[in-house]
Amino acid sequence: MNKKYLLKNATIYDGSGSNPFKGNLLINNGKIEEIGNIDNVDAEVIDIKNKALSPGFIDMHAHDDIAMFVYPDMDFKLMQGVTTNVNGNCGSGVIPHSSADIINWHPNFDGIPEWSSYGEYLELVDKSKTSIHSAFLVGHGPIRKATTGNEKRMPTQSEFDVMKAWIKEGMEEGAVGFSTGLIYEPGRYSNTEELIELSKVISSYNGVYFSHMRNEAGHLIRSIEETIRIGEEAGCSIEISHHKVSGQENWGKSVESLNSIEEARSRGLNVHSDQYPYNAGSTSLFAVVQNNAFNEKSVDGGMGSQTGDKILIAGSAKDPSLVGKTLGDLCDEYDLPEQEAAEKLLKIDSGIFVVTEGMVEDDVARILAHPTTMIGSDGVPLPGNPHPRLYGCFPRVLGKYSREEGVISMQEAIHKMTGQSAEKVNLNDRGFIRPGLNADIVIFDEDTIIDKATYEKPRAYPEGIIHVFVNGELAVEDGKQTDLRAGKVARRS
Ligand SMILES: [Zn+2]
Structure with a gap:
């Protein structure tokens, strides 16, 4: 049974990118019920003491498809304020299972149950009771591995039929899009035509084509053009994954890469990118x-x-x-x-x-400041010393890039991790502080929020996250994770 909470005296960032405002917020039965001068209701009252309140963060670039089973508490994401993951990026995916274990970025498949369809996989995710929600992409890698494999050629008609049927099945189950990883096996062996043909399947579902592009270095611009062409010819929305400029000889090219995005948008195409704020x-x-x-x-x-x-x-x-x-x-x-x-x-x-x-800092900041860029951690929860983005991505944007360096305003930063992301992937039940939406909410201290994870010591929670609500209940309370496991599969609206 869900509780009623009245969150009083909040500085509300509603996820739209507009200026914050002061107010109270009533949560009832997992949803945001009302925002305003609400008082005298029968609810548990929490005084927010003018701290910031925003929608729960959406991680546009997650690799937790298998980690959801291995680490259902998902502390590394939840403690950053993330309440929804978009899994299945970079062409990794979970279907078919026999190929997924080759592609998925998790070394430990031991003890993980088997599935034979997206429907079964998603049922298992729901049953595993994770602390955060999970939306998903159909990954190109395993479906190509299982058909055309590492052969550098077009799939045959019957291979195409099999691949398309898997993509269709995923979209029918609520996937938000389709992803490719074109520096990896087997994605690197597929050509543009193959990817256009496959992406056509998602266009009738309003799906998004996400791509870890073929080249993020010397051929960055050519790769952006390929990505845009795939979306344009398939008729779908486009997301450039972890937009970056790699290799010292290429630094500065973000001017051109952002121009390419703007040029495509001026032609009416729906193109965005996501980014993690590290060099x-x-x-x-x-x-x-x-x-x-x-x-x-x-x-x-x-x-x-x-x-x-x-x-x-x-x-x-x-x-x-x-x-x-x-x-x-x-x-x-x-x-x-x-x-x-x-x-x-x-x-x-x-x-x-x-x-x-x-990468170089100038490019990182320039890409972050662009209005088409959203936030995705690209965190991979591996044993050892994972990249600190796994624990620190979102607070780093808010603390370092917004408060300390002024690269973007706090409301813009929050928009990039909430409302803009929800709209991009058609998750209409979250991403904004509005009546009727899921009560996935973060309360944080704008004056102190900062990442603490470093390359040497990456397993450190950020500072400044006070409370996190998932489905209207406290998943983080006074900076400590509770035992709430309210995460659900998030399906495309
Ligand atoms: Zn990638």
Whole structure:
């Protein structure tokens, strides 16, 4: 039975990007019932003491498809104020199960129940009682792995039929879109035509085409053009995943990449991007090597050139002693150049995850400030030292980029993580402080909110998150997670 709460004296950011206002808010039966000068109602009263109140944050770029089962308390997201994840990004996905375990970024499938359809998977997610909600994308990776595999060719007609049937099934079950990861296997072997053909399936469902593009470095602009073309020819909305400019030789290109987005929007296309506010990314060492990152002259690698001292080992299930060392350290230890040292490491553990510092602050800030950019953590909850975005992404935007540096206003920052995101993925029951919507609410201190997770010590909760309501009940109370597990599957409206 849900409680009634009256939240008094709040500074309300309603998620629309407009100025905050003072008011009280009544929660009843999991929904926002009323906003205004409400008083004298029979409800548990919480004095917000003029702190900020906003809709729960929506993580546009999550990789918790399997983590929802492994870590149902989802503390790393909830404690940031995230109440809804959009899972299945970068072409990773859960269907078909037999290929999903190859693609999904989680080393531990042990003890995870099997499923044979999106319907069954979603039932299991609901049953696993997570602390936050989960929307999902159909991932291109596993459906291609199961059909065309790593062959660099167009799927045959019958392979297309199978792939489209899986996408259709996911969309029928409420997926918000379709994702690709085009620096990874097997996504890198698919051409533009394949992706247009597959994306046509989602357009009649109002789905969004999300893409970790083929290249975020020397061919960034060409990749943005490909992404836009796929959405345009398929007739669907477009989201550029973790918009970034990788590799020192490419720094500054965000001017052009944002221009490309603006140009497409001026033609009437619905194009946005998401971003995590850091100058380092994180991926598998295998992908770094496969993208030829140690060859300075290589413009065809998707990540630009990388140097060993900027690559930090973040996770290795087989040799945890590697965690915390840089590839540069290991080059010295092995007396090998970067490429050979990385290949040696992959023989020790092909699943090594790394954090790679390849971006510049100017680009990060410019992309963040753009009105088409939303917030997505891209956090991957791996053992070891995961990228700090897993614990700190959202408070970092609010504390560092809004309060401290003034890159965007607090209301703009909140809009990018709430209302704008909900509208993009057609989740009409959340994202704003409005009567009738889900009471997913964050209360935080604008003067102190900040991320505390660092590359060296990533497992640190942020400061300044006071309460988090999920479905109208307290999931975080006075900065501590409660035992509430109210998360549900979030289906496209
Ligand atoms: Zn990605």
